[in-house]
Structure formats: structure tokens, C-alpha cells
Amino acid sequence: MSLIVQKYGGSSLADIAKIKRVARRVAKVREQGEQVVVVVSAMGKTTDHLIEMAHRVSDQPDARELDRLLSTGEAISSTLLAMSLKKLGCPAISLSGAQAGIHTDSSYSRARILNIETGRIFREMSKGKVVIVAGFQGITRDMNIATLGRGGSDTTAVALAIGLKADMCQIYTDVEGIYTADPRLVPEAVKMEKVDYDEMLELASSGAKVMHARAVELGGIYGMPILVASSFSDRAGTIICREASFMENINKVRGIAHDTNVAKITVVRVPDQPGVAAAIFVPLAEAGISVDTIVQNASIENCTDLTFTVTRDDLPRAIEVTEKVTQRIGAERCVSAVGLAKISVVGTGMQSTPGYAAKMFRSMKDAEINIQMITTSEIKITCIISEGRVEDAVRVLHKEFGLARGE
Amino acid sequence: MSLIVQKYGGSSLADIAKIKRVARRVAKVREQGEQVVVVVSAMGKTTDHLIEMAHRVSDQPDARELDRLLSTGEAISSTLLAMSLKKLGCPAISLSGAQAGIHTDSSYSRARILNIETGRIFREMSKGKVVIVAGFQGITRDMNIATLGRGGSDTTAVALAIGLKADMCQIYTDVEGIYTADPRLVPEAVKMEKVDYDEMLELASSGAKVMHARAVELGGIYGMPILVASSFSDRAGTIICREASFMENINKVRGIAHDTNVAKITVVRVPDQPGVAAAIFVPLAEAGISVDTIVQNASIENCTDLTFTVTRDDLPRAIEVTEKVTQRIGAERCVSAVGLAKISVVGTGMQSTPGYAAKMFRSMKDAEINIQMITTSEIKITCIISEGRVEDAVRVLHKEFGLARGE
Numbered sequence: 001m002s003l004i005v006q007k008y009g010g011s012s013l014a015d016i017a018k019i020k021r022v023a024r025r026v027a028k029v030r031e032q033g034e035q036v037v038v039v040v041s042a043m044g045k046t047t048d049h050l051i052e053m054a055h056r057v058s059d060q061p062d063a064r065e066l067d068r069l070l071s072t073g074e075a076i077s078s079t080l081l082a083m084s085l086k087k088l089g090c091p092a093i094s095l096s097g098a099q100a101g102i103h104t105d106s107s108y109s110r111a112r113i114l115n116i117e118t119g120r121i122f123r124e125m126s127k128g129k130v131v132i133v134a135g136f137q138g139i140t141r142d143m144n145i146a147t148l149g150r151g152g153s154d155t156t157a158v159a160l161a162i163g164l165k166a167d168m169c170q171i172y173t174d175v176e177g178i179y180t181a182d183p184r185l186v187p188e189a190v191k192m193e194k195v196d197y198d199e200m201l202e203l204a205s206s207g208a209k210v211m212h213a214r215a216v217e218l219g220g221i222y223g224m225p226i227l228v229a230s231s232f233s234d235r236a237g238t239i240i241c242r243e244a245s246f247m248e249n250i251n252k253v254r255g256i257a258h259d260t261n262v263a264k265i266t267v268v269r270v271p272d273q274p275g276v277a278a279a280i281f282v283p284l285a286e287a288g289i290s291v292d293t294i295v296q297n298a299s300i301e302n303c304t305d306l307t308f309t310v311t312r313d314d315l316p317r318a319i320e321v322t323e324k325v326t327q328r329i330g331a332e333r334c335v336s337a338v339g340l341a342k343i344s345v346v347g348t349g350m351q352s353t354p355g356y357a358a359k360m361f362r363s364m365k366d367a368e369i370n371i372q373m374i375t376t377s378e379i380k381i382t383c384i385i386s387e388g389r390v391e392d393a394v395r396v397l398h399k400e401f402g403l404a405r406g407e
Numbered sequence: 408m409s410l411i412v413q414k415y416g417g418s419s420l421a422d423i424a425k426i427k428r429v430a431r432r433v434a435k436v437r438e439q440g441e442q443v444v445v446v447v448s449a450m451g452k453t454t455d456h457l458i459e460m461a462h463r464v465s466d467q468p469d470a471r472e473l474d475r476l477l478s479t480g481e482a483i484s485s486t487l488l489a490m491s492l493k494k495l496g497c498p499a500i501s502l503s504g505a506q507a508g509i510h511t512d513s514s515y516s517r518a519r520i521l522n523i524e525t526g527r528i529f530r531e532m533s534k535g536k537v538v539i540v541a542g543f544q545g546i547t548r549d550m551n552i553a554t555l556g557r558g559g560s561d562t563t564a565v566a567l568a569i570g571l572k573a574d575m576c577q578i579y580t581d582v583e584g585i586y587t588a589d590p591r592l593v594p595e596a597v598k599m600e601k602v603d604y605d606e607m608l609e610l611a612s613s614g615a616k617v618m619h620a621r622a623v624e625l626g627g628i629y630g631m632p633i634l635v636a637s638s639f640s641d642r643a644g645t646i647i648c649r650e651a652s653f654m655e656n657i658n659k660v661r662g663i664a665h666d667t668n669v670a671k672i673t674v675v676r677v678p679d680q681p682g683v684a685a686a687i688f689v690p691l692a693e694a695g696i697s698v699d700t701i702v703q704n705a706s707i708e709n710c711t712d713l714t715f716t717v718t719r720d721d722l723p724r725a726i727e728v729t730e731k732v733t734q735r736i737g738a739e740r741c742v743s744a745v746g747l748a749k750i751s752v753v754g755t756g757m758q759s760t761p762g763y764a765a766k767m768f769r770s771m772k773d774a775e776i777n778i779q780m781i782t783t784s785e786i787k788i789t790c791i792i793s794e795g796r797v798e799d800a801v802r803v804l805h806k807e808f809g810l811a812r813g814e
Binding site for chain 2: 069075078080
């Protein structure tokens with residue numbers, strides 16, 4: 001008998017009919033003799049609705065209170081799923097993050113799991129029950145509720161799978177797996193059978209919004225196999241596991257990711273001296289603004305231009321912070337631009353093999369797509385381009401790197 | 408500096424605007440130098456909505472899961488009120504029943520408070536915070552959430568006031584206090600300044616739905632003064648306290664209560680032998696049906712008729728249970744009736760003074776209101792009458808016992 005941790009997202013639990021559907025799926029797995037622990041997100045748009053209520057009370061809702069408020073979303077979905085399973089004759093019990101022994105630090109709204117006391121879950125399992133755990137939340141040392149941030153239920157599921165020494169973690173969502181590119185843009189995009197943790201991490205952080213990056217990272221550290229599949233079909237999904245591509249797809253680009261939620265800020269003629277980067281990025285971090293791509297050009301006349309990207313939502317606040325810094329460090333000015341997109345080519349196979357970047361840039365040039373910024377990691381090459389050309393770019397690169405089926 | 412426990416009901420917290428209004432009231436009391444602990448119910452119809460969702464999942468939702476589900480209602484209202492207070496510059500923190508140290512037994516949906524560990528509340532108060540406690544809920548020894556049943560937030564408030572040795576418990580609701588009769592039926596009904604616990608208990612159990620009976624009982628045992636007042640006005644309410652009427656209103660009827668949610672069942676020709684009452688009422692109790700008035704006539708030919716009342720909602724199940732019992736104990740048959748109402752005259756002053764019952768029956772006769780059943784307690788006389796005559800009866804008795812102002 002194997003032990004599986006299954007996670008169902010908000011779209012899979014959006015209404016009572018969908019909750020009953022998930023209950024039938026879980027009961028079926030159970031009937032096949034598997035032990036199941038289920039992690040749930042809040043139903044549909046519940047979390048958005050709760051955040052909206054909080055913002056009607058206060059423009060800056062207290063972080064501790066907000067986390068306690070948001071945790072009710074998973075309390076509702078988990079209890080309804082437990083009732084639904086019992087109705088089907090399948091013994092079940094729902095547990096809050098605290099009841100499930102999920103201990104976190106006190107960083108409200110972006111807490112980290114410190115450890116999981118698995119005693120209660122194992123006790124309930126030994127009584128033959130399916131255990132349903134409210135995702136996205138845990139309890140601090142001071143007995144306060146803290147949430148893990150958006151997408152945190154993925155992290156709960158992977159962390160629980162590791163803590164319970166499960167055989168697999170299954171993430172059920174509204175897509176059928178990880179594709180070589182967004183299938184809405186590239187009809188010939190192929191669902192991958194397996195993908196490496198690092199590749200998945202780069203795909204996730206580059207705009208493939210299937211799974212929360214922290215969860216993938218955690219899975220990678222402990223080597224927990226993660227299945228990503230649809231809760232609305234029985235088709236095979238994608239398994240994220242160790243060295244998946246090393247064994248199967250050596251020397252190969254694995255996928256094309258893109259993200260259109262991109263704005264850039266350039267600080268012009270920054271004096272080229274130590275501490276300048278810190279002077280810019282520390283205040284941004286303190287303002288809670290996440291900076292993505294950073295590019296600094298080579299120094300000319302002891303001055304350099306420094307460009308970075310942020311999400312569009314963060315742009316107004318990022319400009320405010322950066323303009324103050326610009327004056328203080330004696331840079332010339334700061335300019336911003338929207339209407340941008342990020343496109344990335346990802347694959348561990350690129351790691352030791354030259355020529356991928358060149359191939360990417362050449363095919364962009366042939367398609368007359370202008371590249372505004374470039375960054376590279378060991379397994380990813382990212383270009384910032386005009387938003388209007390992103391669909392073309394995805395299609396061109398998908399073809400160039402031979403990702404369609406049979407190529 | 409005195410310590411006050413305030414409880415706000417669902418209608419006082421029905422929307423964001425009303426929550427902000429309550430926050431301003433609490434902040435004002437705080438500014439006057441009082442220490443305040445606030446107990447909240449769920450917002451408006453939240454509890455009904457959650458119950459409805461549960462019943463869409465299962466016709467008999469699991470009791471433990473239902474309690475965890477329902478507890479989210481107070482989590483939402485308590486966190487929003489805390490945010491609202493902080494927005495006003497008033498330090499505040501919300502606590503779940505578990506965080507507030509409210510320990511209950513494991514009787515889900517009708518749990519009893521076993522004890523309150525006040526450590527955390529006092530710690531937060533010593534930091535200068537208004538503590539907001541989610542009403543209606545506590546935690547069992549097994550770390551499960553249990554609710555206290557409908558109106559349980561009143562019990563939470565009174566129990567907390569006792570546990571914290573508060574100076575007073577204030578119950579804020581949508582009525583301005585306790586009246587000598589329902590002011591919608593009797594315009595000249597008078598708001599009482601004070602009322603005794605026992606009188607309040609009889610009024611509450613006889614249909615005056617202002618306050619939960621268990622909370623009044625608890626207040627009476629520990630002598631905790633309870634103010635009942637409106638959260639929508641600043642008018643003085645009614646204080647429930649010890650021997651209020653003994654000192655002020657000796658030998659006087661204090662109020663007229665009525666309830667139209669009444670159905671009756673009569674078991675005809677019950678063999679008059681030991682154990683028959685238990686044979687009828689134990690199965691009803693086990694089915695979770697609350698029996699109100701019970702009348703057994705004098706025995707004729709070793710047979711007796713036994714009549715009791717239940718709420719109308721419970722009638723179909725009560726008939727089902729009683730019919731089985733009727734056969735088993737060899738009674739002739741059981742018959743039921745709806746369209747009934749209960750009317751009660753309440754006052755500790757009646758305790759040692761004869762003539763009140765006679766006066767009540769005579770004025771009913773003069774108004775040609777037929778009495779179907781009669782029961783009496785030390786401080787209450789209750790008649791079951793036709794529902795159609797209940798308004799007349801309230802008016803007649805209110806006048807007969809001189810309850811209008813100035814009489």
C-alpha cells in the first residue's frame with residue numbers, strides 16, 4: 001500500500017458539485033487500496049473575496065489578522081470535502097494547518113514551514129481515515145495562524161509528502177500537465193512526460209504558472225516526485241523528478257516559457273562605484289517589491305545604465321522608490337516602460353553545450369523581433385521583448401528548438 | 408479601570424459598514440479608560456449560509472466537520488473587527504476560541520465550556536490591546552473545534568466575563584432591552600431597568616428571544632451582571648442581576664412572554680405504570696428533540712393521557728419516534744396538533760403569593776381565550792392556547808397585571 005499526497009486547487013473545488021467530484025476521485029483512489037492525504041486550496045475565488053473585504057475595512061489590513069481571515073477559506077473547503085467523503089461512505093477527517101502539525105515562522109502572508117509534526121495525521125490514518133489538510137497555512141510558535149503566500153497550498157502538499165515520506169505528491173489543477181510552450185499560443189505544444197526540478201523551477205519563475213516555484217524547489221531538495229495533472233480528466237500528467245531530462249533528453253531545450261506581466265525601469269548614468277546596486281535594490285526589497293531580471297551594462301566613462309524589471313502592479317511604487325534613490329546616488333535620471341514581455345528557453349541540457357543562446361537570438365532576428373534585455377542562468381536564457389511580439393516569439397522558438405511532437 | 412466584556416451579535420456585524428460602526432463604539436469605550444474584551448458572532452446570515460452549503464454536500468453532515476466549518480464565521484467577523492480597530496489607531500488582536508483558551512467537551516454542535524485558560528487574553532491585554540474573541544466555539548481536549556450551539560456567543564461572553572473576573576458583561580443586540588411584553592404586540596410595553604436572572608431565564612425559555620438561556624443561567628450562578636442593550640443606539644438597556652425584582656418589584660408580575668413555534672403531541676390512554684414517561688422521553692432525547700411543556704393528566708382506570716409540546720420543525724420526527732413508542736408501551740394512539748402558541752406570565756414576586764394563576768385564567772376566560780394546557784413553575788405560569796389568539800392574550804395579560812408605564 002503506497003501513500004499519496006494529493007493537492008486540489010481552487011478551480012477544482014469552485015462549487016459544491018466540483019467538491020463532490022473531487023470526493024469521488026479521492027474515494028476511488030482509496031478503494032484501489034492507496035492511503036491518501038489530501039491538501040486543499042480555498043474554493044474558487046474565496047481568497048480574493050476575503051482580501052477584498054479586508055481592504056474595505058482598512059487600506060493596510062493588519063498582517064496577522066489578514067492571515068487568520070484568509071485561513072478560513074481552506075477551513076471551509078476542507079470540511080466540505082470531508083463531509084462529502086463521509087457521505088460516500090469513505091472515512092475522512094479535515095485538519096487545519098495547526099491541527100496537522102504544520103509549524104511556520106512568523107512572517108505573516110509569506111511564512112515558511114519550519115517543521116511538520118506528523119503525529120496526528122498518522123493517528124488519523126491508522127484509524128483508516130482519509131486526512132484532508134487545509135493548505136496554505138500553518139501555526140507559529142506563538143499559536144498564531146500564518147499563511148504561506150499565494151500558491152502556498154502547493155508548498156503544503158510537497159512539504160507534507162516529504163514529512164510523511166509519501167511515495168508521491170500529486171498536484172491536481174485545471175491544466176493537464178507541463179507543456180513545451182503555452183498550448184493556447186502554440187497548438188503543437190507537447191505535454192512533457194517528465195521534467196527535471198530545475199527546469200520546472202525555471203519554467204515556473206518564467207511565467208509557466210502551473211505550479212508554485214517554492215514547492216518545486218522543496219521537491220527538488222528532497223527528491224519527492226511530483227505529478228502535475230488535471231482534476232477534470234483522467235489523462236496522464238507530467239511528473240517532476242530528479243534528472244528526468246538528463247536521462248531522457250540530454251542536450252535538449254525542454255520548454256519555452258513567457259510572461260506578459262513585465263515592466264522595466266532604467267536608471268541612466270549611474271556612477272560606477274561600489275554599493276550602488278545595494279543603494280537601489282535594498283530600498284525596493286524593503287518596500288516589498290520583487291525585482292526580476294537585472295541587467296547592468298558595461299561601464300563607459302565611469303558611468304553605467306542599470307535596468308531591471310518588476311511586475312506591472314508594482315511599477316508605480318517601484319518608480320517612486322527608484323526616483324528617490326536616483327537623486328541620492330547622483331545618477332542622471334530614471335525612465336520606465338511597460339508593454340513588455342519575458343520569453344525564456346529552458347533546459348538542463350543547455351548547461352554544458354554552447355550554441356543555444358546564439359540559436360535563440362538568430363531565430364528572433366529572422367522573425368524581426370527586437371531583443372531589449374538578455375539574461376542567462378545555467379539552464380535558461382531569457383529575453384525581454386515587446387509584448388506585441390510575444391506570441392510570435394513563442395511559436396518561432398518552439399519550432400526552432402524542435403519541441404513539437406515527433407521532432 | 409474596570410474590565411468589561413462586550414458581545415456583538417450577527418445583526419450588529421452584518422456588513423463592513425456595521426463592523427466599522429462597532430469598532431468606533433469599542434474604541435470610544437476604550438478611550439474612556441475601560442479595558443474591553445469583545446466577543447463576536449458571525450456576520451449577519453453567515454452561519455445559515457455555511458449550514459446550507461453543508462446540507463448541499465450531505466443531508467447529515469458530519470458533526471465534527473460541521474463545527475469546524477461553522478467556526479469560520481466568527482473567525483471572519485473577529486479578524487475584520489480587529490483590522491477595523493487598528494485602522495482607528497486602537498491596538499487590537501483577534502483570537503479563535505482555541506487561542507482564547509476556551510476548552511469544551513466533545514459534544515459537537517452543543518458543546519459545554521469546561522474551563523477557560525485566561526493566560527493569553529491577559530497577556531494581550533497587558534500589551535494594551537483590545538482582545539476580540541470568536542464567540543460560539545471552543546477547543547476539545549483532542550484539539551478539535553466544537554461549537555456551543557445557536558446563541559452560543561452569549562454563553563462565550565458570560566463565561567469569559569466570569570473567567571476574567573470582569574465587572575460586567577454587555578450583550579449588544581438589535582433590541583433595546585427586556586420589555587414587559589413584545590413591544591410589537593403591546594405598544595405600551597415598558598423596558599425594564601433591571602430583571603432577575605430567574606425571571607430572565609423564564610422569559611427567555613418562554614419565547615423572549617433576546618438572550619440565550621444558558622448564558623443567563625451561567626450569569627445567575629456566578630452573579631455576573633449582564634447588560635442587554637442595542638448596538639444601534641445609546642439608550643440604556645436592561646441589566647440582568649441578582650434579586651433585582653426582590654428589591655424593587657416585590658409581589659409583581661414582571662413580564663409576559665410568548666412563543667408561536669409550538670406543536671403538541673398527545674399519547675392517548677397510556678398504561679399508568681412506572682417507566683412509561685422514560686419510555687417516551689428517552690427516545691425523543693436520543694433523537695435530539697427538545698421537549699418543552701409536559702402535562703400528564705390524573706389517572707383514570709389505570710390509564711392516563713400524556714401531552715407534550717415540541718417546536719414545529721421537530722414535529723415530524725417527534726411523531727415518528729412517538730408512534731413507535733406508543734405501540735411498544737401499549738398506549739391507544741398518538742395524536743398531534745399545530746397552530747398553537749405558548750403564553751407565560753413571569754415574576755419572582757409570584758413565588759410566595761397566591762392568586763396570580765387565578766387572575767391569569769380569569770382574564771383569559773373574560774377574553775374568551777381557550778386554554779389547552781397549563782404548567783406552572785415557581786415563578787412562571789404557562790398556558791398553551793390557539794395561535795390565532797396569542798396577540799390578544801399578550802395584550803390582555805399585560806393590562807391585567809398592570810405592566811404599562813405608570814401603573
